[in-house]
Amino acid sequence: MNGDVERRSIAERLASKENAEESLVELHVVTMPDPQSQTSSFRVAATGELIVDTAASLAAPAITLEDLDPKVGTAHHLLCLPADVSEDEIEALAISVWNEAGWTSPGVLHLAEGATLEGPWPLRADVRETLGLPDNCAFAWILRADVMRGAPPSEPTRRFDEWAAAFPEGMPVGIEYRALLVMRRMSRRLGAALRIAGSGTVMAPDPESAVNLRVYSPHYIDAVRFAHLLGVEPKPGATTEVGVPHVAVLGKDAEQVMAGVRPVDQVPRALRWEDWIKGPVYIYELNWTGGATNILPNGTLSRVGRRGRSIARQGIAMVAAMIVDEVGRAAIIDEDDFLVAPAELLPPEAEPHP
Structure with missing residues (x-):
């Protein structure tokens, strides 16, 4: 873990992008070993x-x-x-x-x-x-x-x-x-x-419709440390006890993201080769929650909703990369149950500290 390294909060990172042109966070696959030659x-x-x-x-x-x-x-x-x-x-x-x-x-x-x-x-x-x-x-x-x-x-x-x-x-x-x-x-x-x-x-x-990410890891970040990692204040009653489910909220309105941590008994099929899934596993769920109020009558997102989704998508990518940087052993899974490479989640200027 890199707990002693000074970090920029998610709020600061997103604030630095407010005037930037909207862009997608490109998600790349993790290359798997070649199957046995035939x-x-x-x-x-x-x-x-x-x-x-x-x-x-x-x-x-x-x-x-x-x-x-x-x-x-x-x-x-x-x-x-x-x-x-x-x-x-x-x-x-x-x-x-x-x-x-x-x-x-x-x-x-x-x-x-x-x-x-x-x-x-x-x-x-x-x-x-x-x-x-x-x-x-x-x-x-x-x-x-x-x-x-x-x-x-x-x-x-x-x-x-x-x-x-x-x-x-x-x-x-x-x-x-x-x-x-x-x-x-x-x-x-x-x-x-x-x-x-x-x-x-x-x-x-639409590739942009894939917003949410999940991070699986054998390592747990308690509620207090998790809040500090995200650059938000710990909720009243936040505990450092191991394994207790907890959530944090980032942003507001169309850009709002909920980050939750809890133990799980099952993992996606894409992680079936990881040795650490045999022990306790925790899921860090990063979900965009700001889209529900920005749906047009035809079922599509409004312009405000699309911009909020784009900003939330970048924020979720940043949080996922920071979690992996914090815990070390982890795997990121997208909404379609495919692996995502942590190094490809962030633009160069926003990469987590080594």
Whole structure:
């Protein structure tokens, strides 16, 4: 721990940014170890399918595919990514969800039994337009999953549920549905889009909507020390007793953030390899609470709400990084249950002291 180091409070850090241009705090994945090497080779069939044979090593360079055929794109679920998203990022997110995830050959990422991602297929501007994809989509990955469908959803359900609207003839179940749920989570994390075969529905979740963070650690910061760390006054009755749940409130109105600490019995799947999860574990929950009063009649955030969310997002990132700096052993998890690298949470001028 670095308890004796003088720190700037969260209030001071945010105050220094009041006149700064709004910007997102970019969240990056933590690179996971490569899965055990396997051997195989591939060929591209006329349908655009990657056919896996035997032979070539996974150490072979990434493949270069021709532009995606719109007919192939229409027939399959697509994860469509910006140009700056690497194969390693996709792999790391997949590994955080599935034990068996890993490359089976260049361009073929095994997710789970019955599900793979294949690509990347370049997306020309005219193909993006044909498929109704956002302009930032540069590459498409084809999701191949065993198709399993249930009963058609009711009309009222289709009006209020995005998955029901995307599958009006029958809801996906089994591995297809589980894989699609993860692809949607990936889409928000990576600023990507998910296109559904059949209906052509495009889901492009707003990356800015992922505001809240959770920090898991075997180390506990008591209520008094936590308040001082955040630059706020301890609440009356705040204790230094170990393991007692407590909360602190930062900011006000549209920018308000609640920071709470409590013990937990379970941790996200992404932390399943950490040895410290076997003992006592504490969760530091950092939640934006200022958005509820800034919702417009159409369900979107007002301008004040969006600005408040942006400021709260930066504040939450700062607090998460400071907690990790304070406790040492910890892991940060975003709203979609993916790992976040602490070093990437803060702009250079706001990094915690070493």
